[in-house]
Amino acid sequence: MAPVMIDVDQLRVRFGDNEVVKGVSFQVPSGGSFGIVGESGSGKSTVLRAMSGLNSAWTGRIAINGQSLGARRDRAFFRTVQMVFQDPYGSLHPRQTIDRILSEPLLVHGISDIERRIEKALAEVALPSTARFRYPHQLSGGQRQRVAIARALISEPETLLLDEPTSALDVSVQAEILNLLADLRERRHLTYILVSHNLAVVTHLCPQVGVMIGGEMVEQLSADDLRSGQTMHPHTAELRALSVDLEEVP
Amino acid sequence: MTAFSQQWLLTETPSSRSQAAWGRRYRAWLALRSNTLAMIGLVVIVTFVVLSLAAPLLATHDPGSQDLANRLARPSAAHWFGTDELGRDLYSRILYGGRVTLGMVIAVVVLVAPLGLAIGCIAGYFGGIVDRILMRVTDVFLAFPRLILALAFVAALKPGVESAILAIALTAWPPYARLARAETMTVRNSDYIAACRLTGAPSGRIILRHVAPLCIPSLIVRITLDMSSIIITAASLGFLGMGAQPPSPEWGAMIATTKRFIFEQWWVPTIPGIAIFMASLAFNFLGDGLRDVLDPKQR
Numbered sequence: 001m002a003p004v005m006i007d008v009d010q011l012r013v014r015f016g017d018n019e020v021v022k023g024v025s026f027q028v029p030s031g032g033s034f035g036i037v038g039e040s041g042s043g044k045s046t047v048l049r050a051m052s053g054l055n056s057a058w059t060g061r062i063a064i065n066g067q068s069l070g071a072r073r074d075r076a077f078f079r080t081v082q083m084v085f086q087d088p089y090g091s092l093h094p095r096q097t098i099d100r101i102l103s104e105p106l107l108v109h110g111i112s113d114i115e116r117r118i119e120k121a122l123a124e125v126a127l128p129s130t131a132r133f134r135y136p137h138q139l140s141g142g143q144r145q146r147v148a149i150a151r152a153l154i155s156e157p158e159t160l161l162l163d164e165p166t167s168a169l170d171v172s173v174q175a176e177i178l179n180l181l182a183d184l185r186e187r188r189h190l191t192y193i194l195v196s197h198n199l200a201v202v203t204h205l206c207p208q209v210g211v212m213i214g215g216e217m218v219e220q221l222s223a224d225d226l227r228s229g230q231t232m233h234p235h236t237a238e239l240r241a242l243s244v245d246l247e248e249v250p
Numbered sequence: 251m252t253a254f255s256q257q258w259l260l261t262e263t264p265s266s267r268s269q270a271a272w273g274r275r276y277r278a279w280l281a282l283r284s285n286t287l288a289m290i291g292l293v294v295i296v297t298f299v300v301l302s303l304a305a306p307l308l309a310t311h312d313p314g315s316q317d318l319a320n321r322l323a324r325p326s327a328a329h330w331f332g333t334d335e336l337g338r339d340l341y342s343r344i345l346y347g348g349r350v351t352l353g354m355v356i357a358v359v360v361l362v363a364p365l366g367l368a369i370g371c372i373a374g375y376f377g378g379i380v381d382r383i384l385m386r387v388t389d390v391f392l393a394f395p396r397l398i399l400a401l402a403f404v405a406a407l408k409p410g411v412e413s414a415i416l417a418i419a420l421t422a423w424p425p426y427a428r429l430a431r432a433e434t435m436t437v438r439n440s441d442y443i444a445a446c447r448l449t450g451a452p453s454g455r456i457i458l459r460h461v462a463p464l465c466i467p468s469l470i471v472r473i474t475l476d477m478s479s480i481i482i483t484a485a486s487l488g489f490l491g492m493g494a495q496p497p498s499p500e501w502g503a504m505i506a507t508t509k510r511f512i513f514e515q516w517w518v519p520t521i522p523g524i525a526i527f528m529a530s531l532a533f534n535f536l537g538d539g540l541r542d543v544l545d546p547k548q549r
Contacts, residue, residue, distance in 0.1 A: 054444055078450030091441035095463055097270045104459075105449040130263040133270040138262065151445065 004066075005030040005159060005191040006051075011060040013046050020046050022215040023060070028208075030158075033185065033192035035206030035223070037199055037239065043215040044195045045086075048161045051193070052083045064159060079109055082152035086164040088144035092136040098122075098147050099132050105155045121150040125180060142173035146180070153184065160185075162194045166201055178204055199243040203227055211236045281543045288539020294532035298525075302348030311339035313346040314497045322515045331521045334508055338497075340521055347499035347522065352529070354415050354484045354493075354500075359473055361419040362426060367469055369423070370430025371457050375438055385431070392424040397486060404492040411500075414493040418483050422476070429472055433465040467544035474537030478530030485526055501526050 006028040013021040021043040028034040036044045050058040056071035063069065064081060085091035092101055102118045111117065122129055125146040136144055145165060152160060165181070166174040182205060185192060196202045202209055203223040211219045211233065219233040231237045260277070264270040282288055301308060310330070317337035325332045331340035373384040391399075400417035407413040437443055438461070446456050485502025487493035494500035496507065504522040511518045 052448060054447065073450070075450035078448055083445070083448055085441040085445065087441060091445055093442040093446075093460060096460075097264075097267065099267060099270075104446065104451070108449045108451045108455070130265075133264040133266060134262070135270070135274070148445075155449070 002029040002031055007063040009061040011050060011058060013050050013058045020215050024217045026210050028191055030191055031189045033194060033206040035202035035209040036195045036212055037197060037202050037209060038212035039197060042212040044212050045163050048163050048195055052161050079155050080157050081159045082157040083161040084148050084152050084165045087168045088141055088148055091148050092144055094136060097133050097135055102151055102154055109155055117154060121154045125150045141169050142176060145169060145177055159191045162192060164196050181205060199240060278543050282539055285539040285542060287535045291532040291535030294528060295536060298348055298529055299352060301345055302352055305345035305349060309342035309345050311342045313342045313499050322511060322518060325517060332517050334518050343499040343504060344522060344525055347501045347504060350411060350494050350498060350500040351481060351484060354411060355477055355480050357415045358418045358422060358480050362423045363469060363473055366423040366426025367430045367462060367465060370427040371434050371462050371465060374431035374434025375457050375461055388424045388427045396421040400487060401492055409492045409495060411494045414484060414487045418480060426469060429468060430465045433468055434461050437461060437464050471537055471541040471544060474533050474540055477533035481526055481530050
């Protein structure tokens with residue numbers, strides 16, 4: 001068994017009086033990927049935002065690579081953990097070229113060799129080099145999400161937090177992005193946490209899945225069990241039935 | 251080198267940073283050029299600025315030299331716009347007056363825009379207590395009647411162009427701060443700013459490099475629309491004797507000193523009035539056109 005990369009223990013997040021994450025715990029081995037599924041509003045994205053440091057109002061323990069994290073993160077943290085957002089239309093600065101977007105993390109971390117790294121990053125996510133000096137609005141949704149992935153990977157993190165990375169894309173592009181993510185994980189030995197409401201997406205990428213409802217993680221099971229319907233919690237069965245129904249419609 | 255050919259500018263696949271930037275600017279220019287009113291405004295403003303800068307070359311008389319035997323003369327070949335109550339050539343005074351009036355406007359903008367942008371962006375980005383303190387200060391300045399505060403300020407210092415600039419700047423920045431804050435708050439929680447925060451960049455860098463550039467277009471639009479009111483405030487201060495001091499030719503002061511001749515020798519106060527009117531109108535036209543081109547919400 002690989003060493004534990006991510007250890008989340010009794011994570012609680014509140015917005016005012018409203019507790020949206022109620023004691024979530026899970027572990028992800030190094031190089032593994034863990035999926036979190038749940039309906040919208042179940043707190044799954046909030047878990048990611050607390051882990052990434054975007055939301056500091058949490059209690060409990062979050063440890064990455066054996067190091068417990070505080071509410072404030074130092075710059076070194078952002079070299080090891082990066083995030084890809086749901087909406088590629090909203091996650092790229094509308095007034096910056098792809099080149100500028102990709103060079104920003106390198107400039108912040110004082111990483112040299114910007115030219116070569118940007119070219120390599122574009123090649124890695126299979127974007128043509130002609131896209132480099134374009135603006136986001138000149139690219140398609142799938143291309144934009146590739147840029148977002150390239151931006152997350154350019155500072156060479158070990159862990160990638162994926163917040164519904166495919167839900168804003170159409171189905172054929174979804175598959176491309178998922179395959180790209182699977183390739184990248186293998187090549188770079190990345191650890192993923194993938195949040196999605198789509199069971200097919202989660203089981204495609206993650207061997208281990210946690211199911212969240214109303215801020216609680218009610219069940220953790222393997223992707224194979226989920227696919228074959230060997231669920232423990234009634235809500236998991238419900239989610240599964242729903243997605244099977246949806247798949248059979250067309 | 252093929253630089254600055256139209257194809258180079260309009261290519262969909264620029265090959266360098268500067269090409270992409272120039273391409274975007276050129277597209278904005280094309281959009282502005284197709285707006286007739288905005289172009290009229292731009293041409294008028296550029297003409298005024300050039301005329302003012304070239305005043306020593308173009309003026310037919312010394313703007314300060316008096317000729318009491320020939321006061322309040324009608325426009326003629328010797329005095330194109332006539333003469334004022336001390337027999338000074340109005341055409342020359344209008345040219346030199348443009349330096350003072352337009353110079354004041356530009357000085358005010360240079361002082362006010364960065365200040366308003368900085369305060370608004372900082373307040374909007376940090377929110378909470380910082381926002382509350384900065385916005386209450388802004389509210390205090392916003393609550394003063396503009397001209398009265400400017401008058402009090404000038405009276406407390408000494409009347410003159412510099413004090414007038416400071417006084418107008420003091421009362422002109424709050425709307426820009428408000429605007430920049432509103433713009434900042436709409437982008438503060440966007441994913442692309444979150445992504446910037448996830449690079450580990452310090453707040454100052456995020457505000458300066460990622461937030462402020464998004465506020466600048468609407469600020470530019472607001473400034474060009476405000477230019478006319480700044481001209482009018484400057485002219486009003488001049489009119490009240492609190493701006494440029496005689497014999498310095500300032501458009502507002504020129505109207506003020508000759509207002510009693512408006513019925514008999516109407517051209518004397520009317521000509522600087524026309525200059526103020528045209529400059530204000532031109533700035534308004536340009537501002538409207540720039541809003542169509544620059545405002546990101548209209549795309």
